[in-house]
Amino acid sequence: MSGAAGVSRGSVRASSGHSRRAYELVRARIRSGWVPANGVLIENELIHLTGLPRASIRQALNRLADEGLIARQRHSGTRVLGEQYRIPVDDILPSHTPPGFMYRKLSDRVVPMIPLVQAALECDEAEVGVVEQVFEHVTADGAEPVGVRTAYYRPGIHQPESWPTCPSLEFAFRYVFGVALGDVETVIGAVAADDDAAALLHIPVGMPLLVREQRFIDVAGVVQEYSFSHYRADRVSFPLRDRTGRFSGVLAAEPGTPELVAYRERALSVQ
Structure with a gap:
């Protein structure tokens, strides 16, 4: 009984961690301007890019919708709301x-x-x-x-x-x-x-x-x-510059790998 309870508590903690990680990763890409205003977030590709389960991605997207960063609609998908300003x-x-x-x-x-x-x-x-x-x-x-x-x-x-x-x-x-x-x-x-x-x-x-x-x-x-x-x-x-005065690749608006470039192009193509 105690072993089963321990597994259950561990599963809850893991699920909570997955949701938080998904939220942090997706939110960071939105805030960077990677997907601009009215760009679409594609759920299946977010699962692939984050390596996290669908339930965690959906929890993260619901949280982002509650914060006003995205809008989720059944027939039109999930879209980024408003411009992001990195000052x-x-x-x-x-x-x-x-x-x-x-x-x-x-x-x-x-x-x-x-x-x-x-x-x-x-x-x-x-x-x-x-x-x-x-x-x-x-x-x-x-x-x-x-x-x-x-x-x-x-x-x-x-x-x-x-x-x-x-x-x-x-x-x-x-x-x-x-x-x-x-x-x-x-x-x-x-x-x-x-x-x-x-x-x-x-x-x-x-x-x-x-x-x-x-x-x-x-x-x-x-x-x-x-x-x-x-x-x-x-x-x-409010991003910080590195010692050369530039923003790091992670913080820059443009994604740095071919896979992320392809994702961003697909997100923009369905606007």
């Missing part, structure tokens, strides 16, 4: 910026300085500028907001109304602050969307958001900006 952890635009990806200013004002911001900016000014921006992908179907940003900066700086195309961080920093970028300090976290963020991003309250806290420092060591950006966790990820 380098220390940059402001995706590594492969799609046409129409931009950000625009929602508000810009000067307010009395507060101690926490004063400490972050390392300054003694009596006032501080506060700009709020939204990152969005504008297409013929409308604008999909993917992130909102609040930045604190020293008074006297002009913040652009919008960037019709997202510039590089180095260009934007020099354009706004008139000096070259020296360093960026970044902390990544995660929170649930509150009422304000949900309204701005057109998502349900409580949906996961990635939070990026950053300090932007010029070449003279002066902290020019202190910001908090909130991004949709189902649309945005």
Whole structure:
């Protein structure tokens, strides 16, 4: 009896591990942009590519559907929902910026300085500028907001109304602050969307958001900006570059083996 129970518990653990592994592997390929928006995930080929049983693949796909990354329909199959944006952890635009990806200013004002911001900016000014921006992908179907940003900066700086195309961080920093970028300090976290963020991003309250806290420092060591950006966790990820400044093959959008290339072509061909 105890032996049978032990086998049963072991089977449950193995099944749970298979489901988690399938979820991790498939989710990583979706987030990499390997299969783009509206691309089809082919269940039989996922079984082959992961080496995991059908039940685990289906559990993983159901979980991904619950997270809003894919849609599962009986007659049309499983399709990827929405674009995936891979924004380098220390940059402001995706590594492969799609046409129409931009950000625009929602508000810009000067307010009395507060101690926490004063400490972050390392300054003694009596006032501080506060700009709020939204990152969005504008297409013929409308604008999909993917992130909102609040930045604190020293008074006297002009913040652009919008960037019709997202510039590089180095260009934007020099354009706004008139000096070259020296360093960026970044902390990544995660929170649930509150009422304000949900309204701005057109998502349900409580949906996961990635939070990026950053300090932007010029070449003279002066902290020019202190910001908090909130991004949709189902649309945005923050890849890290290797020491050469490139993304690894695993993290790159293009699959690296002939078998994966063939799978991706089949997934796109049925759109």
